[in-house]
Amino acid sequence: MAKNISVPDIGDFKDVEIIEVLVKPGDKIKKNDPIVTLESDKSSVEVPSPFEGKISELKVKIGDKVSEGSILATLEGDEAREEKKPVVEKEIKPQEIQKEEKSNGQITKRKKIYAQAISKDDIDPVETQEWLDSLKGVIENDGPFRAGYLIKKIIDEAYSEGLALPDTRTTPYINTIPASADIKSPGDQNIERKIRAYIRWNAAAMVVRANKKNPELGGHIGTFASAATLYDVGMNHFWRAKTNKFGGDLIYFQGHSAPGMYARAFLEGRITERQLDRFRQEVEPGGLSSYPHPWLMPKFWQFPTVSMGLGPMMAIYQARFTKYLINRGLLKDEGRKIWCHLGDGETDEPESLGAISLAAREKLDNLIFVVNCNLQRLDGPVRGNGKIIQELEGRFRGAGWNVIKVIWGSYWDQLLAKDKVGLLVKRMTECVDGEYQAFKAKSGKYVRDNFFGKYPELKELVSNMTDADIWRLNRGGHDPHKVYSAYNAAVKNKGKPTVIIAKTIKGYGMGESGESINTTHQQKKLDEKDLLYYRDRFNVPLTDKQVKNIEYYKPSDSSKEIKYLKSCRTKLGGNIPERTTFAKLIKTPPLDIFENFMKSTGSKEMSTTMVLVRMLANLLRDKNAAPRLVPIIPDEARTFGMEGFFQKIGIYAHEGQKYEPEDSEQLSSYREDKSGQVLQEGITEAGAMSSWIAAGTAYTNHDIEMIPIYLFYSMFGFQRIGDLAWAAADSQTRGFLIGATSGKTTLAGEGLQHQDGHSHLLASAIPNCVSYDPTFAYEMAVIFRDGLKRMHEKKENIYYYITAMNENYSHPAKPAGSDKGILKGMYLFKEFKGKGKAKVQMLGAGTILREIIKGAEILSKDYGIDCKVWSVTSFNELKKDGMEVERKNLLNPSEKSKKSYVETCLHGEEGTIIAASDYIRSYSDQIRPFVKKPFYSLGTDGFGRSDTREKLRKFFEVDKKHIVVYTLSALANEQLLESKQAEKAIKKYNVDQNKLFPTKL
Ligand SMILES: Cc1ncc(C[n+]2csc(CCOP(=O)(O)OP(=O)(O)O)c2C)c(N)n1
């Protein structure tokens, strides 16, 4: 039976043009195969077939206008089978969630609860004890889940009775895992302690030696000293490297703990003594970078982290992107983990905690944060009057994370066990961080007097301990067993991300020179006495003389320690950190995918944003590129006309779509899907940028080349997330950033905050960022295809910033032979012959190229001036080339000078140069030194404001009239034309000579 394929509900649009017909009579099609592409004034969208079958007749052609219900084609015969709408996916059943929670390794091991905070309001301690005994009875007889269930019922009942319950954001100031549930480290502690001591020593020695050589070199000792155990336990027992069978865990190291990673790599034999001696001396090859910088050490570091806050945020999106790849079927689920180490001070950065809700919402159980709470940041305590650990616990619990506090070391276990009434826990909870810091800066006696001494019962509790015993009471983050136990619980946790909040001591082991004192962070010099103390504190087998020479310590390869260290890493697959890539290239899509864009659009108008979106839609038909495209949008798909992607490739949602969208009958209905391709990020440019970085580095982190394309309002790009753009460059991210609605006058009605006149200058500061401001469809297509080739086929470590506009206009055909110029930054677009009264070279970029063209028409017709119009696709690329050529010439003074590309273009050309763009003048001014001719630039300096495009261009003096006036005036200035011509033009075009310069308005 024949069936008609008609236009479905396309929202408010009517009479929409067909711009492509994608089938012909006789074609056999499957359900959802695209039939035609429709284009409204804002977006283009493909219409899929609702049936499978053979096309018997086409009812439409390119250029036809259609509305909802218009028939597009008929399908013939029995094959035209109707299929029902897919059932909405329901991925997770509540019972399964419950099952997962029950299997949480950490909780099931719990047997007893030792400590409860005492309540000062306890009017009936006997009754209290009865309740507690009941609870213990249930735990012992029916297990922890039953106990948890009863408590929950009691709490629910209390709320329904209207009781005001105590705040439950935080738990008492004790370890989350009670001693009875701790899993002891299987490692040989004797050897591990020695290894840790050598790493500590070498990490400190490399900083001190560098500073002895030159105090300019800097470095940090105190941070790694506090975190050594947190790293060692991971390295010895948990962190699995990439092998040919396993993808490897990904570790974000706290930036300024880098010396510790180098010191371990030295013992492993991956870094030489000579390299250690070249810490922070990177100009000659072979030095070690101050912090983790993949750009500088591309075979070692994987993630740049030292700009505080970026590491945690990038780690969250890395974990999310890993799940995205798995859910899209591009990556095997091997249970890999993403670990992120950060400082407690670092958590003040909005980026550090800004995405933690997303991590919980997306159930990122592949993510583990380790917050090193040494209670100090740079100048002093993080929260002198408060408790950073409790604060963080509240925030992470509130966000839905699994929180594991590792506050106290094993030496405290016995004291806590004796604390039957909870007085010790009360004291632990009431002490503030300023006090805790002071305790560890002073002595055992001070702790006895000021911590235990507050309550006679507590003083009594430690009466049989010496001051040295009290001093030995360690913090959880320095206890390898406690850390092991926490890591073990974290890796087994299901359904949630985990944060391990570990309490440590800044400058641990540094004694008077820097243990727990406010100046620890800056400590990079240790004198002889301090060094001897440090050696003795950790039993490093060096003689006094060796200590005085600050020698490194490395036992022989046949020593127990080195063998142990290496065998741990061998068992875990190899080296960490290490950066490798085995990703296969993506073959550049064939030219015919871009063919349409090389032709004139005739009278049809469209914006370059639409061009780009259409190009992406075409790319989705290329079998190599299609699955690798990662469109990333921060809540702006409709602004950019990308809503058609929702149906076509789906929005990634790890739980699928649990609801029927309100617009389900429409063609571009909101479709969330577990294997969706679009990353719809919500309103977070920083998050979207982090996703873009994760996708653009998948070639190394997951050995799969991806093509991330992130579209944003250009004003909320580099200006908003500039530091992430820098980290992306350091990470060697490959992909496209699209600054949409760019330029100061194309986004007319939005005003000062939205109108961008400088993003290209910000992009120009990033050495490996290639940026373009194209005007026409064919320029965009040539640039985009070249970007695909350079980044994803040739694997160049660059990324692209391309601006796109939302101004509709018609596009000419590509001038023959312009490809090279488009890519190099400029080419001759058109010549306007006048009467030879004067000559002018007119350089226009982006949307203002069109004003330049109109200006040239007037100048040639009305004033007889010969104009050559050059389209400048990138002042940034021209500037880079100019600088390089100029430098080469200066370095080779006796050789014949080479010409920069700008000079080559303009060399044989006569005349003054007028350059104009929709950006501030500094953008076009960049090429001034290389043109070697009179040069005048026009631009949009000053604050944007909302008005019509025409008025804005007049205001910033970049419209055709101002271009004519300023060109005539410039020619007069160069004595090439009489000045009265310019005077007349000023009057004719009503140019206000008394208007203030726009930067003052
Ligand atoms: C964005 C940013 N701002 C400032 C710094 C300078 N800085 C380096 S370390 C540090 C203190 C870090 O304190 P914390 O996070 O507690 O780490 P700790 O050294 O105590 O482990 C600061 C402010 C930086 N690296 N990045």
Ligand SMILES: [Mg+2]
């Ligand atoms: Mg700190």
